[in-house]
Amino acid sequence: MSKSIYDHAEIEKKWAKKWQDERLYDVDLSASESKYYCLDMFPYPSGTGLHVGHWRGYVLSDFYARYARLHGKNVLHPMGYDSFGLPAERAAIKYKSHPKKFTDEAIENYTRQLKEVAASYDWTKELSTSDPKYYRWTQWLFLQLFKHDLAEKRVSLVNWCPNDQTVLANEQVVNGCCERCGAAVTKKELAQWFLKTTEFSQELLDGLNEVDWPDRVKLLQRDWIGRSEGASVKFTTEKGEVEVFTTRPDTLFGVTALVLSPEHPLVVELTTSDQKAEVEKYVKEVQSKTDIIRQQNWDKEKSAVFTGSYAKHPLTNEDIPVWIADYVLMSYGTGAVMSVPAHDERDYLFAKAYDLPITQVITGSEELPFVDDGKLINSGEYNDLDSKTGAEKITEKLKSIGKGEKKTTFRLRDWLVSRQRYWGAPIPIVYDPDGKPHAVKEEHLPLLLPEDVDFLPGGESPVARSAEYKERAEKLYGKGWYFDTDTLDTFVDSSWYFLRYLSPTDDTQAFNKELVSKWLPVDLYIGGIEHATGHLMYSRFITKFLAKFGYISKDINEPFKQLFNIGAITMHGAKMSKSKGNVVSPDLLIEHYGTDALRGFELFVGPMEVEAEWNNHGMNGIHRFLIKLNNIFLDSIGNYGKDDLGNEFSSYFGKVEEMAKNFRTNTIIAEYMKFLTILEAKKPSQKVLEDFLITLSPVYPFIAEELWEKMGHAESIFKASWPEVKEFKQIPELKVMVDQKFVVFLQTEETDEQKVVEMAKALPEVAKKLENKEIIKSIYRQGQLINFLVKG
RNA sequence: GCCGGGAUGGCGAAAUGGUAGACGCACUGGCUUUAGGAGCCAGCGAGCGAAAGCUCAUGGAGGUUCAAGUCCUCUUCCCGGCACCA
Numbered sequence: 001m002s003k004s005i006y007d008h009a010e011i012e013k014k015w016a017k018k019w020q021d022e023r024l025y026d027v028d029l030s031a032s033e034s035k036y037y038c039l040d041m042f043p044y045p046s047g048t049g050l051h052v053g054h055w056r057g058y059v060l061s062d063f064y065a066r067y068a069r070l071h072g073k074n075v076l077h078p079m080g081y082d083s084f085g086l087p088a089e090r091a092a093i094k095y096k097s098h099p100k101k102f103t104d105e106a107i108e109n110y111t112r113q114l115k116e117v118a119a120s121y122d123w124t125k126e127l128s129t130s131d132p133k134y135y136r137w138t139q140w141l142f143l144q145l146f147k148h149d150l151a152e153k154r155v156s157l158v159n160w161c162p163n164d165q166t167v168l169a170n171e172q173v174v175n176g177c178c179e180r181c182g183a184a185v186t187k188k189e190l191a192q193w194f195l196k197t198t199e200f201s202q203e204l205l206d207g208l209n210e211v212d213w214p215d216r217v218k219l220l221q222r223d224w225i226g227r228s229e230g231a232s233v234k235f236t237t238e239k240g241e242v243e244v245f246t247t248r249p250d251t252l253f254g255v256t257a258l259v260l261s262p263e264h265p266l267v268v269e270l271t272t273s274d275q276k277a278e279v280e281k282y283v284k285e286v287q288s289k290t291d292i293i294r295q296q297n298w299d300k301e302k303s304a305v306f307t308g309s310y311a312k313h314p315l316t317n318e319d320i321p322v323w324i325a326d327y328v329l330m331s332y333g334t335g336a337v338m339s340v341p342a343h344d345e346r347d348y349l350f351a352k353a354y355d356l357p358i359t360q361v362i363t364g365s366e367e368l369p370f371v372d373d374g375k376l377i378n379s380g381e382y383n384d385l386d387s388k389t390g391a392e393k394i395t396e397k398l399k400s401i402g403k404g405e406k407k408t409t410f411r412l413r414d415w416l417v418s419r420q421r422y423w424g425a426p427i428p429i430v431y432d433p434d435g436k437p438h439a440v441k442e443e444h445l446p447l448l449l450p451e452d453v454d455f456l457p458g459g460e461s462p463v464a465r466s467a468e469y470k471e472r473a474e475k476l477y478g479k480g481w482y483f484d485t486d487t488l489d490t491f492v493d494s495s496w497y498f499l500r501y502l503s504p505t506d507d508t509q510a511f512n513k514e515l516v517s518k519w520l521p522v523d524l525y526i527g528g529i530e531h532a533t534g535h536l537m538y539s540r541f542i543t544k545f546l547a548k549f550g551y552i553s554k555d556i557n558e559p560f561k562q563l564f565n566i567g568a569i570t571m572h573g574a575k576m577s578k579s580k581g582n583v584v585s586p587d588l589l590i591e592h593y594g595t596d597a598l599r600g601f602e603l604f605v606g607p608m609e610v611e612a613e614w615n616n617h618g619m620n621g622i623h624r625f626l627i628k629l630n631n632i633f634l635d636s637i638g639n640y641g642k643d644d645l646g647n648e649f650s651s652y653f654g655k656v657e658e659m660a661k662n663f664r665t666n667t668i669i670a671e672y673m674k675f676l677t678i679l680e681a682k683k684p685s686q687k688v689l690e691d692f693l694i695t696l697s698p699v700y701p702f703i704a705e706e707l708w709e710k711m712g713h714a715e716s717i718f719k720a721s722w723p724e725v726k727e728f729k730q731i732p733e734l735k736v737m738v739d740q741k742f743v744v745f746l747q748t749e750e751t752d753e754q755k756v757v758e759m760a761k762a763l764p765e766v767a768k769k770l771e772n773k774e775i776i777k778s779i780y781r782q783g784q785l786i787n788f789l790v791k792g
Numbered sequence: 793g794c795c796g797g798g799a800u801g802g803c804g805a806a807a808u809g810g811u812a813g814a815c816g817c818a819c820u821g822g823c824u825u826u827a828g829g830a831g832c833c834a835g836c837g838a839g840c841g842a843a844a845g846c847u848c849a850u851g852g853a854g855g856u857u858c859a860a861g862u863c864c865u866c867u868u869c870c871c872g873g874c875a876c877c878a
Contacts, residue, residue, distance in 0.1 A: 216796060219796065219873085220796090220872095223795070224873095226874095228878085245877095245878065247877095325876095327876045328876080329878090332877045332878075333877075339878090340878090344878070345876090346876055347878080349876095529872085592829065593829095601816095604804090604815085605805095607805080611871095613803090615803080615804070615817070618804075618818095619817095620816090620818095620829080620830090621815085624816095624832095627831075666806090666815085666816095667805090669815080670814070674814080737811080740858070745811095778858095781810075784810065787858060787859075
């Protein structure tokens with residue numbers, strides 16, 4: 001045996017350099033025949049660097065990039081940095097440095113570590129969102145939204161983190177707390193920029209039907225969009241009409257109160273002088289409550305106050321008392337509801353607490369509130385109709401008298417993008433001396449971040465403290481003009497980066513429409529589940545906006561065709577993070593076992609969509625495999641056998657293809673091992689060894705390339721073609737069972753039941769089992785099994 | 793509360809309704825005069841047995857089927873999402 005040591009360090013050093021010198025993975029975007037756009041969710045370049053958890057997704061996407069290349073695809077596999085954001089600003093405060101300096105260092109370090117993954121990235125496409133050459137176009141994008149009236153400044157109650165001193169989007173509030181720092185979120189009234197995502201609610205919902213995404217993500221987005229169908233109903237008061245939205249117009253005759261949100265615009269007018277003091281006190285109280293307190297005891301009791309006014313029921317003309325209560329949200333529907341205590345749990349609790357009448361209008365179960373769909377009662381001419389028909393008829397009636405109509409409401413909110421932070425793209429808006437917002441002129445883009453600032457948080461953007469910024473605005477636009485001092489939510493930066501990868505250095509346009517037509521949608525997008533409702537929703541919104549107004553082809557309905565959510569790697573049961581101190585660095589593992597082994601183990605540690613607990617020892621199994629692989633190939637080279645292993649290879653190959661389709665890389669790794677064990681016992685031909693090597697090269701690029709070269713190839717294995725394997729005709733193997741227990745295999749091409757049964761009975765193992773027994777029944781499944789049921 | 797998903801050896805896990813535990817880790821024994829988180833060979837779900845083999849076993853209880861980890865009903869526990877959405 002001419003065994004030679006598997007020296008991973010030497011092999012990997014050699015090929016890393018060669019691949020880089022030959023620019024093996026650079027892609028020609030103009031040649032878009034059978035394109036394949038394989039994208040990682042780009043990382044925030046944190047100062048702490050990469051750990052084995054980050055690797056998992058990068059190795060998986062690289063598997064598919066290489067796999068696609070070997071299948072003859074023209075692959076774009078880019079990488080870049082989502083480099084604006086709070087951590088760099090925090091670090092700058094802590095170390096009295098500048099976020100840019102901090103970010104640049106982190107990017108440099110990140111790039112070095114990413115290169116160790118040996119992913120086949122085309123580094124000529126690299127971008128960073130904090131680079132003025134990039135954020136110039138983020139600002140441009142904002143201005144296009146502004147131009148089409150989809151960006152709007154509004155005064156509204158916003159989520160406010162008292163610790164970070166900034167506004168938070170709904171998605172950044174978790175259980176009433178700041179997602180980032182955990183402080184209890186309060187409400188604050190501020191003038192803020194919103195992007196009108198709600199204009200696209202229906203399109204965002206419909207688009208989910210055409211993407212190949214995990215069901216749970218589609219479900220999350222559907223819930224988030226929250227479409228509900230019902231009717232709007234108008235109640236008349238002395239101070240004007242109050243419109244409500246209901247999903248149950250069939251219960252209209254059960255209304256015993258009208259309840260407004262404390263923030264409803266008509267509250268002040270509807271409040272009678274008798275009730276004024278009480279109402280004002282209540283409104284004040286509600287405003288001071290944090291979301292957590294509001295949520296904590298919603299099922300225990302409902303607080304509410306009577307306004308003193310009444311409204312006319314649109315059908316019965318009865319007087320309905322108007323109340324205000326904080327269980328009615330201003331931000332959903334119309335900010336007012338018709339209270340039907342007999343058929344809604346919250347209305348029921350409210351009516352109980354304040355002793356309001358409860359009128360049952362639908363037959364149903366015995367306990368209040370009745371939520372079943374029964375027949376209408378106490379509803380005048382609509383009695384005896386079933387719930388659904390009743391709803392339709394009542395809605396029609398309302399429409400005919402101008403008191404309502406069919407209506408669909410969405411839960412989705414507009415996207416709040418103003419942040420009172422420094423390290424983000426400045427909002428490219430300039431105000432005239434009257435405070436009216438204007439777009440910053442294109443020739444003034446990028447609107448650069450001012451340098452003369454400190455980063456201490458203080459409830460306003462640090463940018464507001466820049467003297468230079470004030471001077472700049474006046475210099476460019478005239479006396480009294482001033483820039484918006486907030487920066488954009490970093491989700492704006494990441495909502496379009498997949499377009500920029502196609503022309504990252506083009507300083508004449510944000511993206512190249514022609515290339516976008518060729519390369520979008522992204523064929524495979526890989527990243528964590530945490531972006532299910534944030535980034536993925538925003539990117540879809542921006543894509544739909546750009547398509548609608550012709551910035552990109554109208555045929556592009558969705559940015560990401562296929563999505564795969566990679567499960568996190570855990571250590572001691574928790575996701576890896578430096579603050580928890582459970583981070584495993586790849587460095588030592590690479591030193592001991594090599595990059596190939598680490599790549600293999602990342603894909604082997606468990607099903608890719610599920611979280612996996614890290615275990616350094618597991619690397620041993622992969623390492624042994626690579627040593628054995630190396631030995632078997634080195635023994636065979638120059639000494640090839642004649643066995644093509646047609647049967648075995650075809651079976652192996654079929655499984656690998658099937659598993660690759662379904663992201664089952666853990667079982668692919670197992671198939672490699674099993675096939676190697678088969679090879680070990682044979683004298684394999686050069687052909688089967690080469691085919692095998694190609695099939696494992698997406699996981700183990702270094703050793704595959706090295707052995708490929710040793711087999712005499714002058715050109716890289718990544719320029720080879722994926723094997724074409726014809727279905728090997730196998731003689732069917734029937735399982736023969738006696739009394740439900742497996743006995744032996746029967747190989748035969750015979751399909752006639754009687755003949756097969758006779759053959760099976762004649763097998764010595766079977767005959768032994770059947771001795772002295774009576775066959776009651778035999779079950780035959782062609783190509784599968786024979787089962788003899790016996791007695792005695 | 794509502795909506796999803798899950799529960800298989802000591803561990804990570806495999807199983808188009810058809811031999812449960814593939815593949816790997818750990819462990820045990822042996823080999824290699826072996827710096828090693830290195831390598832090689834063998835064993836390894838539980839119980840009974842010298843062995844052949846038999847019995848039990850996929851959270852729990854029922855059911856459908858010749859046959860159930862897989863399908864159905866109920867149930868327990870765990871994880872994720874939403875959380876007064878009218």
